[in-house]
Amino acid sequence: MINNDICLDAKSIHKLSSGGLSSKTLKEQIDDDLEFLLQLWHSQGLQITKQHGSFYFATKFISVEDAEFCIVDIETNGSKIEKHQIIEIAAVKVKNGEIVDSYESLVYCNEINPHITEITGITAEDTKDAPNLKRVMYDFKVFLGDAVFIAHDVKFDYKFISQSMQKVGLAPLLNRNLCSLSLAERTIESYRYALSYLNEIFSLNPSATHHRAMSDVLTTYELFKLSLTNLDETVETVEDLIKFTKEAKRLKRPKFDPLLKESQE
Amino acid sequence: MINNDICLDAKSIHKLSSGGLSSKTLKEQIDDDLEFLLQLWHSQGLQITKQHGSFYFATKFISVEDAEFCIVDIETNGSKIEKHQIIEIAAVKVKNGEIVDSYESLVYCNEINPHITEITGITAEDTKDAPNLKRVMYDFKVFLGDAVFIAHDVKFDYKFISQSMQKVGLAPLLNRNLCSLSLAERTIESYRYALSYLNEIFSLNPSATHHRAMSDVLTTYELFKLSLTNLDETVETVEDLIKFTKEAKRLKRPKFDPLLKESQE
Incomplete structure (x- = not known):
C-alpha cells in the first residue's frame, strides 16, 4: 500500500480525536522531524494542533456550527480506479448550515461507455472542452x-x-x-437510505437530476x-x-x- | 516516515535496475492494484516497464544518449526543511549533450537572513514579486x-x-x-570536487556567478x-x-x- 495512510497505529489515531496524543508517543512513531510532518499532513488536508503538551485533530475543538464541511459528489465512467476516471465533480462548502462556496466541473474524458451515459446523461462529446483530470484535481484540492x-457513502468518493x-x-x-x-x-x-430514495x-x-454531481x-x-x-445533544464538536x-x-x-405501499395501493 | 519511498525492499529495487522483477514478486510486495500503482509511480516521476514478463525501470533500456536528464540547483534560506525554504531554483533539460529546455524562478520568501544574502546575493526584497513556493513547485514538477x-551532491537538492x-x-x-x-x-x-573548485x-x-541557481x-x-x-565504455544505459x-x-x-601551489609560487 502506498501513501494512503498517515503512519500512526489505530490507537494513536483514536487518541488524536479523543484524549490527545503525547509528544513522546507521536515522536516514537515517526522518524521525520515533527514540525515538518505536521506541515505535510496539513498540506494533505489534515490539521493537527497541540494543546497542553498533547496533539489532537483540530476538529476535536471545532464545534459543528463553526466547522467547514465540504459536501462532494463525483460521477465516474466506472468504479475501478485503474481503468476508469472522474468525469464530473461537484462540491459545496457548508458552514453553520449555509453554503458559502461551490465548485463544479466536467472532466475531459475520451471514452464514456453507453451504460454510464445512460445513468449520468454525460457523453464524451460533452467533456471535450472540459479541463483534464490533472487541472480539475489541482483546482479541487485548493x-x-x-x-x-x-459524501453519501463517503468511502467511494473519498478513495x-x-x-x-x-x-x-498530488499527495x-x-x-x-x-x-x-x-x-x-x-x-x-427510513426504509432505505439511497440518496434518490431519501430525496x-x-x-x-x-428539482433533483439524480446522478449529476451538483x-x-x-x-x-x-x-x-x-x-x-x-442530533443527539451530546454531539458538540466535529469529532x-x-x-x-x-x-x-x-x-x-x-x-x-x-413508497412501495403507495404504488401498490 | 511518510511517503518517501516506494514500498519495495532494497533487493527488489536493485532488480528493477538489473535482472528485472517478476510479476509475482512485485505483486507479493504490494496490495494495491498493480496497474494503478505503476500509474502513481509514474506520476511521481518514475517510469517502470514490463519486458518479457518482468518489470524494470524504463531507464534500464534507455541509452545515455537518448535519455532526458534534468540538471537542477536550488538556493535555500537554510538547510533545515522544517524551518527553511527554497528561494531560487533553476534547471536545464539535457538530451544527447544538448540543453533542450530550461526553467528558473526566484521563490517568494518573507525573510532571508544576512548570511544567506551574503552567499547568494538574494534578499527578501528581490523575491517580493516572485511566485510562492506552491506555484514554483507545481511548475517545476511539470x-x-x-x-x-x-545535481552536484544530489541528495540535498533531491530531498x-x-x-x-x-x-x-504534491507527492x-x-x-x-x-x-x-x-x-x-x-x-x-581533481584535488577537490566542490563545484566552484572544478569550475x-x-x-x-x-562567466559563473557561484551560488546563483542557473x-x-x-x-x-x-x-x-x-x-x-x-566514461568507461561498458556504460551504455542510464542504469x-x-x-x-x-x-x-x-x-x-x-x-x-x-590551485594552492599556484598561489604559493
Whole structure:
C-alpha cells in the first residue's frame, strides 16, 4: 500500500480525536522531524494542533456550527480506479448550515461507455472542452483545503478522489471525513437510505437530476441539514459528530416501504 | 516516515535496475492494484516497464544518449526543511549533450537572513514579486516530468525539493537520480570536487556567478558533459551510468592542490 495512510497505529489515531496524543508517543512513531510532518499532513488536508503538551485533530475543538464541511459528489465512467476516471465533480462548502462556496466541473474524458451515459446523461462529446483530470484535481484540492469531506457513502468518493489526486502527482488526502448515509441511518427513520430514495421521501431537492454531481451534492446538503436537526445533544464538536456517525445505534427501519405501499395501493 | 519511498525492499529495487522483477514478486510486495500503482509511480516521476514478463525501470533500456536528464540547483534560506525554504531554483533539460529546455524562478520568501544574502546575493526584497513556493513547485514538477534528476551532491537538492513538494500537497519524488559530484570523482582527476573548485580548474563556466541557481546549473552541465567524455565504455544505459556513479572506483587524487601551489609560487 502506498501513501494512503498517515503512519500512526489505530490507537494513536483514536487518541488524536479523543484524549490527545503525547509528544513522546507521536515522536516514537515517526522518524521525520515533527514540525515538518505536521506541515505535510496539513498540506494533505489534515490539521493537527497541540494543546497542553498533547496533539489532537483540530476538529476535536471545532464545534459543528463553526466547522467547514465540504459536501462532494463525483460521477465516474466506472468504479475501478485503474481503468476508469472522474468525469464530473461537484462540491459545496457548508458552514453553520449555509453554503458559502461551490465548485463544479466536467472532466475531459475520451471514452464514456453507453451504460454510464445512460445513468449520468454525460457523453464524451460533452467533456471535450472540459479541463483534464490533472487541472480539475489541482483546482479541487485548493477548494477542499482542510475541510471535513462529506459524501453519501463517503468511502467511494473519498478513495476515488484521493487516488485520482495521486494519479496526477498530488499527495493522497488525509482530510477528516464523514458519511452522510451513515449519519442519516442514525438520525432519520427510513426504509432505505439511497440518496434518490431519501430525496423522494423527504422532498430534499425537488428539482433533483439524480446522478449529476451538483444535483446530488445539493440533495446531500439538504439531507445533512435534516440529519443535524435530529442530533443527539451530546454531539458538540466535529469529532463528536464523526464518532456519532460511526458508533451511535442505527434507527429502527419501518416494516414496510412507504413508497412501495403507495404504488401498490 | 511518510511517503518517501516506494514500498519495495532494497533487493527488489536493485532488480528493477538489473535482472528485472517478476510479476509475482512485485505483486507479493504490494496490495494495491498493480496497474494503478505503476500509474502513481509514474506520476511521481518514475517510469517502470514490463519486458518479457518482468518489470524494470524504463531507464534500464534507455541509452545515455537518448535519455532526458534534468540538471537542477536550488538556493535555500537554510538547510533545515522544517524551518527553511527554497528561494531560487533553476534547471536545464539535457538530451544527447544538448540543453533542450530550461526553467528558473526566484521563490517568494518573507525573510532571508544576512548570511544567506551574503552567499547568494538574494534578499527578501528581490523575491517580493516572485511566485510562492506552491506555484514554483507545481511548475517545476511539470518541467521535471520523469527525467533523471542530476545535481552536484544530489541528495540535498533531491530531498529538499521532494519535501518542498510535499509541503505544498504534491507527492514526493521518485525520479531516478544521479550525483554529478560522485560521477566526477570517477571520471575526472581533481584535488577537490566542490563545484566552484572544478569550475576554476577546468574553466567549465567562465562567466559563473557561484551560488546563483542557473549559474551553478550551467557549470554542472559542463561538468556532466566532461564526465561523459571520460566514461568507461561498458556504460551504455542510464542504469549503467547510475551504477557506475555509485560503484566504480574513485580516481586517485593528486598529491597537491594545483590551485594552492599556484598561489604559493
